[in-house]
Amino acid sequence: MRVLVLGQGKTGKLVAEVAAERGHSVHVLDAKENANASALTPPFVAGFDVVIDFTSPEAVVQNMKAVLATGAKMVVGTTGWYDRLQNARELVERKQAGLLYGTNFSIGVQVMLQLASKMGELLKSAGYKFSIEETHHVTKLDSPSGTAISLSEVVKRSTGIGEVPITAHRVGDAAGTHVLEAKSDADKLVLTHESYSRRSFAEGAVRAAEWLSTRTGCYDFQDVYSQM
Numbered sequence: 001m002r003v004l005v006l007g008q009g010k011t012g013k014l015v016a017e018v019a020a021e022r023g024h025s026v027h028v029l030d031a032k033e034n035a036n037a038s039a040l041t042p043p044f045v046a047g048f049d050v051v052i053d054f055t056s057p058e059a060v061v062q063n064m065k066a067v068l069a070t071g072a073k074m075v076v077g078t079t080g081w082y083d084r085l086q087n088a089r090e091l092v093e094r095k096q097a098g099l100l101y102g103t104n105f106s107i108g109v110q111v112m113l114q115l116a117s118k119m120g121e122l123l124k125s126a127g128y129k130f131s132i133e134e135t136h137h138v139t140k141l142d143s144p145s146g147t148a149i150s151l152s153e154v155v156k157r158s159t160g161i162g163e164v165p166i167t168a169h170r171v172g173d174a175a176g177t178h179v180l181e182a183k184s185d186a187d188k189l190v191l192t193h194e195s196y197s198r199r200s201f202a203e204g205a206v207r208a209a210e211w212l213s214t215r216t217g218c219y220d221f222q223d224v225y226s227q228m
């Protein structure tokens with residue numbers, strides 16, 4: 001595939017590496033080359049089979065508008081933009097484009113989300129209080145993390161609880177730790193996922209791009225990751 005990676009930061013760099021290792025031809029645009037999505041003209045985007053975005057909550061919205069308006073396919077790893085999801089869905093449908101987004105492309109986190117759902121279902125009538133903690137690097141722009149929000153949504157759905165408190169910590173270069181705790185007066189049950197390399201995010205994103213390359217429509221990685 002011809003892959004265009006937007007963002008040459010901590011994760012985008014690795015995505016480009018993994019895509020090349022998997023035999024794809026890769027072009028990367030950094031913030032200067034693509035200020036306000038200026039590089040993403042229809043003829044330029046048409047030169048790629050899929051675009052992968054690991055930029056910022058602000059940049060990704062402009063990038064999605066430009067790419068999806070051409071009817072192209074786009075994998076979005078960037079978090080912190082989900083209040084615009086409905087707009088993106090409408091654009092995808094109108095243009096018969098392809099969008100696959102995910103708060104976390106690590107398979108370990110996807111399994112944690114499934115375990116969290118089961119944990120909520122089994123404990124919902126047993127008087128447990130749920131809470132979430134996440135720890136990331138100090139340069140992270142969004143808070144709480146997209147993954148923590150996904151975890152809280154899963155627990156709310158499976159328990160019927162209205163709110164699950166999230167505490168965010170910013171420490172050094174932490175790649176991302178998520179902890180879900182269910183606590184009663186007598187005991188606690190804890191689920192923890194710790195990333196100590198960003199490689200699993202990059203591998204998940206490239207697999208997602210391969211999967212999306214033959215499809216149109218809008219997909220959450222949570223719903224389709226097991227098909228990859």
Ligand SMILES: NC(=O)C1=CN([C@@H]2O[C@H](COP(=O)(O)OP(=O)(O)OC[C@H]3O[C@@H](n4cnc5c(N)ncnc54)[C@H](OP(=O)(O)O)[C@@H]3O)[C@@H](O)[C@H]2O)C=CC1
Pocket residue numbers: 006007008009010011012029030031032034035036037054055056057059076077078079080102103104105106139142201
């Ligand atoms: N879904 C997942 O599995 C994961 C998601 N993420 C998310 O991905 C995003 C990026 O994370 P991370 O790699 O750590 O962040 P970084 O800050 O390391 O990288 C983002 C890069 O994007 C660049 N950028 C900004 N605007 C544009 C633009 N218009 N075009 C091209 N490049 C641009 C930035 O440049 P400059 O610094 O010059 O502005 C920066 O180099 C975050 O939202 C994060 O939450 C991260 C890891 C996993």
Ligand SMILES: O=C(O)C1=N[C@H](C(=O)O)C[C@H](O)C1
Pocket residue numbers: 079103104136137140144145146147148175176177
């Ligand atoms: O910014 C990061 O680093 C990460 N962001 C994602 C999130 O917001 O959940 C995924 C992962 O935790 C790393």
